[in-house]
Amino acid sequence: MNEDAQAGIILALGALALRLGLTDAHLAYIRPHMGPPLAVAGAVLVVLGGVVLLRSGRGRPAEGHDHGPDHGAASRVGWLLVAPILAIAVVAPSPLGAFAANRAPTTLPTPTRDFGPLPAASGGGVDLSLTEFVGRARYGQGRSLQGTPVRLVGFVAGDTRGGGFLLTRFVISCCAADARPVRVAIRGGEPPGPAPDTWLEVTGTWHPETRSAEDSRPPILDLTSLRTVPAPANPYLR
C-alpha cells in the first residue's frame, strides 16, 4: 500500500468519524459523552490524511516507493481499515435489539438506594425509565410502586406468542459491546403480542410480589394499555 492510499483511507475514516461524532448517529454505538472526542479524533485524522493528499495533488514527488518486505507487511494491514469505513458508510448497523437481548444472560442492575417518592403523575401515569422501575421493584421491594400506574418506554423482546413480552432497554457504560439488558415482564396482553423490536410506551401497574435479593428474574407489570412510539434518539440507558 503506498502512502497516498493510506492517507486516503485515513481521511475517509476521519471524515466518517467526524460526521458520526457531530450527529446523533454515534448514539447507536457509544455513550453520548464520547461524541465530541470522536469528532475531534475524526478531525485529527482528516488533517493527517489530508496533508499528504494535498501535497501529492500539488505535484510534489511521490514517495510511494516500497521500503522492503517488512514495511510492505506493516502497511498492508492498513487495508483492513476499509472494513469499518464500509460498515459505517454502507451497512450503518442499527442499535442492538431483540436478537442481542434474547441472547444476553440475566443480569442485575447496579444496586441503588434512597428511592424518593415517585415523580408527579401526568396523563394517568408516572413516567419512569426501565432502570428506575426495576431498581424500585428490586431494591425498594416495590413499596413506592404499589398501586400507582406507571409509563415505561422500551422495545419488545422475549417470547411474544402468549401476548406477554419483555419490555427491554440496553444499559451501556462505554460502547454497545458491553451492553446489558434491563427487562420488565409485561403480562395481560392479548395474543399475538407485538412484533419483536417494536418500540412501545406501556402503561400498567407493578405486580406485587416479594423476591429475594439474588432473584434476578425481571419484575412484572400488569398491562393497562400500550402504544407504539418512534425509537428514541439515544436507544441506550446509562
Added chain:
Amino acid sequence: MSRRRNDPPPAADCSTVGGVTVPGSTLIDGTASGAPSQRRWPALELLAVGAIIALLFRPVLVRAFAGPAAQTWATMFVSLTVQALPFLALGVLVSGAIAAFVPAGSLARLLPRRAALAVPAAGLAGVLVPGCECSSVPVAGRLVAQGAPAPAALAFMLAAPALNPVVLVATAVAFPNRPGVVVARFVASFLTAVVVGLGWARFGRAAWTERPGAGRAGDVDRLSCDRAESDASASRPRYRRLAVFAAVARHDFGHAGGFLVLGAATAATLQVVVPRALLDGLGGSGIGAVLTLGLLAVVLAVCSEADAFVAASVAQFSLTARLAFMVVGPAVDVKLVALQVGTFGRPFAIRFAPATFIVAVVSTGIVGWWLL
C-alpha cells in the same frame, strides 16, 4: 541505536538507515530511489473505483447484513472500532510526539537503571495517565523504539489502562458500598504489571520485542526520510520534526488501526457466536469461576472503563471471579493481542499474552483471598 541520533543531514541519514536497520531492504530501497521514473501505483484511483463499486453493491451489502445475527455483529464491530478510535488517535499522536521531539536515549537515562526500580516506577507512571488500552499499546511500542527498557515500557502498558483514575472511579461507582473491590483491583493490577515487567527483565529476550518495520527507530528514520526527501522545507529542523511527527502518527495509525479492526472483528464474532446465556448456567466460586470470568474477559474485549459495570452485573459469580474479569481484561484480550502482534510482532505476543494471563489470574487469586 542511539549512535545515530545527532541529526545528520537527511540524505545521508536515509542511506545509512536503510542499510543498517533492515538487512535486505537496502537493495529494494536502492532500486526504488534509484529509479525515479518508476510509475506510481495508482492507489488513490483504485480507492475511488472501490468507492464506486461499494456504492453500486450497496444493496447487496445491506441485504447481507439484514439478518439479526449479522446486524448485531456489525453493531458490535462498529461500536468497538468507534469507541477505540479517539483513544487510538490520542495514542498515535503521543507516539508521533515521542518519535519527533524526545531524543532517543533520554528515556533510558530518565528511568532508574535497575529493572527492580524502573519497572514499578513505570507502573506508577501508568496510574497517572488516563487512557484505554488502545492508546497504551502504540505508546509502549514507541517507548521501546526510542530506547526505553522493554520491561519498564511493558509495565507501563499494563498499568496505564487498568489503574488510571477514570477506571478506578468507574469501579467505585459499579460496586457501591464495597470500597474493597477498588483497592483489590488496584493491588492486583499493579502486581500483575510489576511481576510481568520484572519477569520480562529476567527471562525476556531483546529479539522478541524487536521487529523491523513495526515501529523501531530505523522505521521512524525511514519515515522521516520520506518527508525529508519530498519536502524542501523539511531541511529546516522545526518542519522536519513536524513532518516526522505526522508521518509516524500516520504510520502507527494505519498499522495499529489495522490490527484494531482485526481484534474488533474477532471480539464481535465471539460476542455473537458464544452464547452469553451460557453464563446463566455457570456461576459460583472457586478456581473454575475465576478462570471462566478471566477467559470471558479475554473473549469479550470490553474496554477498561466499562468492565467494572459488566463485572458488577454477573452477580452469580464470586467477588474474586469478578475481580479476575477486571484484572485480566485490561491486560490481555483478543483486541489487545491483535494490537500487540501489530506493534511488537508475533514472537512477542505468543509469549507475552499467555504469561500475562497466568500472572493476572494468580495475582487475582492471591489478592481476592487476601482482601475480599
